[in-house]
Amino acid sequence: MQSFVASVIEAWAQLAPPLLVRGFTCNTKQRTDLGKAVIQLVGPGATALIEIWEQGRSLDTTLHPVSSPRGTILAGGSCQSHAEAIGRLAALRDALLHATQ
DSSP: OOOHHHHHHHHHHHHOHHHHHTTOEEEEEEETTTTEEEEEEEETTEEEEEEEETGGGEEEEEEEETTSSSOEEEEOSBOSSHHHHHHHHHHHHHHHHHHTO
């Protein structure tokens, strides 16, 4: 069975292409020994961070528009299901797409 961290990374890879077309770059750093990963996104007008932890099936998403002095936590904490994780990722993707219009 695939780990929670690996499933979120895979789901993000499927959701990210519209951002890549808009000039975003994605950098994934995974620490399997610690059961965590971070996906950093940098694009025109915004940056974002996706933090994933195996323990507690935790997934945090943060959006930081370049024009703003601070970022916004869009979602955080444990996911009750894979569908909830996908929903959080999709919400971040949509917010990034909106921020770059």
